Amino acid sequence: METLLKIKNVGVDYDLDDDIIGAINNVSLDIHENEFVCILGPSGCGKSTLLKAIAGFLIPNEGEILMNGKKIEGPDQSRGVVFQETNLFPWFDVKKNVTMGPRLAHKSEEEINLICDKFLEQVELEEYKDSKVFELSGGQKQRVAIARTLANNPQVILMDEPFGALDSFTRKKMQTMIRTLWEKNNSTIFFVTHDIDEALLLGTKIYVMRRGEQSIVKDYDIDYTNRLLLNPKEHVVDEKIFIKLKEEILSLLEE
Structure with a gap:
């Protein structure tokens, strides 16, 4: 390896x-x-x-x-980091939190939507894409944090x-x-x-x-x-x- x-x-x-x-x-x-x-x-x-x-x-x-x-x-x-504290942006919805990295990397809107859908599906939160962070449980917030890290495609x-x-x-x-x-x-x-x-x-x-x-x-x-x-x-x-x-x-x- x-x-x-x-x-x-x-x-x-x-x-x-x-x-x-x-x-x-x-x-x-x-x-x-x-x-x-x-x-x-x-x-x-x-x-x-x-x-x-x-x-x-x-x-x-x-x-x-x-x-x-x-x-x-x-x-x-x-190198992407997932902390015990999720450090999500509470004023953003789930989609905006997950796609922060791709947006900063100037990905197209089509790419951003594909990335968001892919990783929210992987963490089983597709139906929460438009939810606010404060509406989520602790486990759901950590899933969003993991999806956000995966969306940046770290090694x-x-x-x-x-x-x-x-x-x-x-x-x-x-x-x-x-x-x-x-x-x-x-x-x-x-x-x-x-x-x-x-x-x-x-x-x-x-x-x-x-x-x-x-x-x-x-x-x-x-x-x-x-x-x-x-x-x-x-x-x-x-x-x-x-x-x-x-x-x-x-x-x-x-x-």
């Missing part, structure tokens, strides 16, 4: 009242085309900091991040705990949806979560993070998401190997 992102010995520090705090340390990993990469770890271990550095919102103090062999020095269209989708604020039922539905979108669009996804089950059920590759001199302590190649694409009703969480993996990761995070 082609390497889209190469993260080489990256460290990011924060200056808090003249006290230098290491947010992430010595992070090295490759993200390949069509991978579903999950970054798993507790709050405060630097997961979101790493995502922001990949997005170009932060510049590392050490090391470098390369996208298609070119050093990342700021945000660009090749990598960065997702920062996008389902963290949702109830368990809605969260499970959103996990199923993003898995399907990943397969349908041949996407590459970098997904931040603190939920072990979520990482195991979505990721094809999991990196476990915690605070310390080495931020990433272990990685796993996982295949549950492909199995669930074939059989969505398969109860993989009951399998002995799933439970064993979950316990192993939990012990890593508790050390």
Whole structure:
């Protein structure tokens, strides 16, 4: 698989009242085309900091991040971001929110309509195209945010705990949806979560993070998401190997 992102010995520090705090340390990993990469770890271990550095919102103090062999020095269209907070424009309807990027790119009205219809259909919100954002539920707003990101055709989708604020039922539905979108669009996804089950059920590759001199302590190649694409009703969480993996990761995070 082609390497889209190469993260080489990256460290990011924060200056808090003249006290230098290491947010992430010595992070090295490759993200390949069509991978579903999950970054798993507790709050405060630097997961979101790493995502922001990949997005170009932060510049590392050490090391470098390369996208298609070119050093990342700021945000660009090749990396789309979905945050836990949807950051939608509440005074716009769903269509205007989704098509903001294509409009700024001066796409034709015909192209804009096709893009809007395609991705609203994928997130199952076709009938809400003319609805105002304030009329939507939390899960629906997150679907709009995902459609807005997809509409910009990024090479990598960065997702920062996008389902963290949702109830368990809605969260499970959103996990199923993003898995399907990943397969349908041949996407590459970098997904931040603190939920072990979520990482195991979505990721094809999991990196476990915690605070310390080495931020990433272990990685796993996982295949549950492909199995669930074939059989969505398969109860993989009951399998002995799933439970064993979950316990192993939990012990890593508790050390």
